[in-house]
Amino acid sequence: MKIYKFGGASVKNAERIRHLGDIVSQTEGPLVVVVSAMGKTTNNLEEFTRMLYPDATYEDMDFDRLYDQVVSTGELQSSRIVSAYLNHAGIANQWMDATAVLRTDSHFREAQVDVETSLRLLTAFIQAHPARVYVTQGFIGGTADGMRTTLGREGSDYSAALFGNMLDAESVTLWKDVDGVYNADPRKVKDARLLRRLTYAEAEALAEQGAQIVHRKTFAPLQQKRIPLYVRPFLHPEQEGTVIE
Ligand code: ADP
Ligand code: ASP
Ligand code: MG
Numbered sequence: 391m392k393i394y395k396f397g398g399a400s401v402k403n404a405e406r407i408r409h410l411g412d413i414v415s416q417t418e419g420p421l422v423v424v425v426s427a428m429g430k431t432t433n434n435l436e437e438f439t440r441m442l443y444p445d446a447t448y449e450d451m452d453f454d455r456l457y458d459q460v461v462s463t464g465e466l467q468s469s470r471i472v473s474a475y476l477n478h479a480g481i482a483n484q485w486m487d488a489t490a491v492l493r494t495d496s497h498f499r500e501a502q503v504d505v506e507t508s509l510r511l512l513t514a515f516i517q518a519h520p521a522r523v524y525v526t527q528g529f530i531g532g533t534a535d536g537m538r539t540t541l542g543r544e545g546s547d548y549s550a551a552l553f554g555n556m557l558d559a560e561s562v563t564l565w566k567d568v569d570g571v572y573n574a575d576p577r578k579v580k581d582a583r584l585l586r587r588l589t590y591a592e593a594e595a596l597a598e599q600g601a602q603i604v605h606r607k608t609f610a611p612l613q614q615k616r617i618p619l620y621v622r623p624f625l626h627p628e629q630e631g632t633v634i635e
Pocket of ligand 1: 396397398399400426544564565566567568570571572573574575576577601602603604
């Protein structure tokens with residue numbers, strides 16, 4: 391089993407979703423495709439929620455609960471579109487609702503995942519719906535009483551790592567709009583250098599220092615099972631990118 395995660399930039403329009411289909415069709419064996427919301431959808435939904443609730447203060451639990459119900463629709467929508475497109479393109483797949491298999495507590499907007507329960511739910515879903523390719527959402531989960539939750543902004547890298555951990559994946563690949571992990575943000579630093587190989591600890595240190603390329607919670611679930619993490623260029627799938635292991 392491999393895990394492929396496609397971020398917002400990789401599903402932002404029809405052309406990119408077709409390109410995602412090309413990458414998936416060139417991959418053999420079982421695969422879980424984890425997608426983010428299209429483009430800047432999450433920002434827009436966040437703004438929309440604030441307009442619904444203009445008086446919300448920080449730590450307002452009603453606001454946080456509403457936020458998760460609204461903002462999670464971004465990933466639900468993009469994953470439905472990707473799944474439908476792949477089926478249309480001849481890549482049979484099973485859509486999977488992460489809010490039903492990734493069990494969290496009800497700390498809305500920063501929910502904590504219960505890995506043991508999630509593993510049970512995920513295994514049962516896969517047994518009931520056998521498929522080579524599953525399409526699911528990053529960033530979102532659900533509580534025992536059926537409320538949708540989110541795992542913190544940019545959390546879909548972390549979701550991909552959790553799926554990798556629970557499924558004992560052979561690898562997790564984050565398809566991004568850069569050639570891999572650099573020693574500094576290549577959009578801001580002209581002579582930033584591409585790093586071909588990093589240890590989990592080195593990558594985690596970069597993330598903790600603020601490198602906004604891989605969510606900081608991504609590394610622990612992979613390191614625990616010694617699963618390599620690839621960060622690869624979505625637009626140049628022939629390139630190797632960076633491996634973190
Ligand atoms: P995703 O589409 O998977 O959510 P992100 O937008 O979160 O991807 O991350 C990719 C962006 O991270 C790049 O566009 C790049 O500008 C930025 N970035 C910040 N620091 C780095 C770094 N050290 N190496 C590569 N990219 C970086
Ligand atoms: N869509 C969510 C966000 O923009 C999660 C993610 O893309 O990682 O924060
Ligand atoms: Mg991101």
